[in-house]
Amino acid sequence: METEKPAAPTEPILPLPDSADVDMDKVLLGRSLYFDTALSGDGTVSCATCHMLEHGGAEPRKTSIGIGGQIGPINSPTVLNSSYNFVQFWDGRAKDLQEQAAGPVENPSEMGAKWENVVKRLAKNEEYAAAFAKLYEDGITKDNATDAIAEYEKSLITPSRFDAYLKGDDTAITDAEKQGYATFKEVGCTACHSGINVGGAMFQKLGLVKDYFKDRGTEITEADLGRFNVTKNEAEKHFFKVPTLRNVELTSPYLHDGSRATLEETVKVMGTYQLGRELTAAQVNSIVTFLKTLTGTLPAHAKP
Structure with missing residues (x-):
């Protein structure tokens, strides 16, 4: 008698569809x-x-x-x-x-x-x-x-190799990329960067565990106040919509203030200010290796 395969673990990230339902x-x-x-x-x-x-x-x-x-x-x-x-x-x-x-x-x-x-x-x-x-x-x-x-x-959805992996193609990403995904989950990135857009589903404070703006050392701008500008609620100062990480390899510079030029720098900053962890160089590089699997393909009609 065959034993049933254990159910696949539920992943915090969901795959994109192959195309959007649009007119x-x-x-x-x-x-x-x-x-x-x-x-x-x-x-x-x-x-x-x-x-x-x-x-x-x-x-x-x-x-x-x-x-x-x-x-x-x-x-x-x-x-x-x-x-x-x-x-x-x-x-x-x-x-x-x-x-x-x-x-x-x-x-x-x-x-x-x-x-x-x-x-x-x-x-x-x-x-x-x-x-x-x-x-x-x-x-x-x-x-x-x-x-x-x-x-x-x-209509501008960009299915990636990582989506193919989530849909069951184990060969769509490399062992190093799988290890990067494991690290991404392990250190806590998926607390905010999860779901179908690997982000974009909540507001979060920049500097959750350590004062980002104090350490940045430049004057606080109106844009730095984030969600507060909409609600005027003091408790929402420096809260921003968590950005998607899809195609993040292509979108430098990073953060709302464009202050970080590389993914490596940005991942390290996130570790320090959002997770309260000093990520090692190996952890940072591993996470960046994973993030590059989220670079997708534009639909054929995207450009004129």
């Missing part, structure tokens, strides 16, 4: 809008300026550069797999991708436009007029434009 017509319209500088006040900035697909959906700068070369206050989070975040922005001020998409357009230091003017500009473009008329009864509006952008962003 492709809206996705393609949203893609055009995402890459279009007509959404900015002076026609120089698009969503893709700060959320670059070739940089893991983020940007290779400490903080964003907006209209007129203005330096923004915070590092752009990745747009990839962002539909799996429980809220949007570092401080969680937008409840979903559509609400998020509306914000930067009218932010004077980001895209510096007015939606009213953007709508008029888009209406002069025959291709946009036809595409919106086909998909939306009321044609070109702010709500419809942000709906299309959000649909495009929902």
Whole structure:
């Protein structure tokens, strides 16, 4: 009589689906809008300026550069797999991708436009007029434009080798990468970085066990206050949405302040300030080896 195999242990990380369930017509319209500088006040900035697909959906700068070369206050989070975040922005001020998409357009230091003017500009473009008329009864509006952008962003999911491993392909990652995953779990990273997006499911204090900002040694900015800026609750100072670790290999520099250039530095900082552990070089390197398995493949339609 065959003995039953023990049930596989439940993993703290869940695999991504192979593709997203989206309306492709809206996705393609949203893609055009995402890459279009007509959404900015002076026609120089698009969503893709700060959320670059070739940089893991983020940007290779400490903080964003907006209209007129203005330096923004915070590092752009990745747009990839962002539909799996429980809220949007570092401080969680937008409840979903559509609400998020509306914000930067009218932010004077980001895209510096007015939606009213953007709508008029888009209406002069025959291709946009036809595409919106086909998909939306009321044609070109702010709500419809942000709906299309959000649909495009929902489609940007990036299945990785690690997802294949979670789905049962034991050969998808190496022994060293499996050891890195074991280390990642062992030291406590999965307390915050878990679920389908390996993060993005809660707020957490930066400097949970040790004062990050005191040790950083530079003046505290408004952006450093995190969730407090939304709630005005003192207890939520320095709380941020836990970022996803998917494609993290590509999204340097790291943290909300863009203060860490390498994954190794960032993992060490997290050990010290979030876990209260001084991780060894071997532990850090092992975790980084695992994190690189989370680099995924963009869907074929992602780029225009």
